[in-house]
Amino acid sequence: MGLSIVPFSVDRMGHPSGRVGSASDRLVARYRCSMAYDESLAERIRRALGPEAEFTEKKMFGGLAFLSQGKMFCGIVNDDLMVRVGPSQFEEALAQPNVRPMDFTGKPMNGYVYVGPTGTRTEAAVRLWVERGRTFVATLSDRAAKPRKASRSKSRRAPEK
Numbered sequence: 001m002g003l004s005i006v007p008f009s010v011d012r013m014g015h016p017s018g019r020v021g022s023a024s025d026r027l028v029a030r031y032r033c034s035m036a037y038d039e040s041l042a043e044r045i046r047r048a049l050g051p052e053a054e055f056t057e058k059k060m061f062g063g064l065a066f067l068s069q070g071k072m073f074c075g076i077v078n079d080d081l082m083v084r085v086g087p088s089q090f091e092e093a094l095a096q097p098n099v100r101p102m103d104f105t106g107k108p109m110n111g112y113v114y115v116g117p118t119g120t121r122t123e124a125a126v127r128l129w130v131e132r133g134r135t136f137v138a139t140l141s142d143r144a145a146k147p148r149k150a151s152r153s154k155s156r157r158a159p160e161k
Helices: 023-033 039-049 087-094 123-138
Strands: 056-060 063-068 071-077 080-084 099-101 112-115
Touching: 039 063, 039 071, 039 123, 063 123, 071 123, 080 123, 087 099, 087 112, 087 123
Parallel strands: none
Antiparallel strands: 056 063, 063 071, 071 080, 080 112, 099 112
8 A cells, every 4th residue: 555645735834735636545645744853865865774674763853853773863844953072072072164063942052962954965974963863872871770769758667576
């Protein structure tokens, strides 16, 4: 069962207009119009990773994240490439053209950078940034299980004999 392409028109806000196709086709069309990340950049990241790479993709923060063993190493927000370079490589990464601190929450996050569209024009540039992110997360150890918090209920002692 393949995906059928149904022509549709959009209004000036980018929302589907008119009654084109089935309800599910209109829903797919609306979803595609409101996509918050650059799908062509996502495809270039996939090519940079290659067919042998083990990674997962997850929709996060209104964009798309790429994870290796559950750890995010890069992602896309709008048309910016987000890369996890790590605290030790943060200043060096910021010295590169078209790079700025990741400030998704309004506060810069140490170890994460945004690379603007000009900095990801070539396949080689995308590959370099993706490898920087993958290299950093490969150095991270698996998280140990978090210790359980002590119960707030009072413990009861067994009666002394």
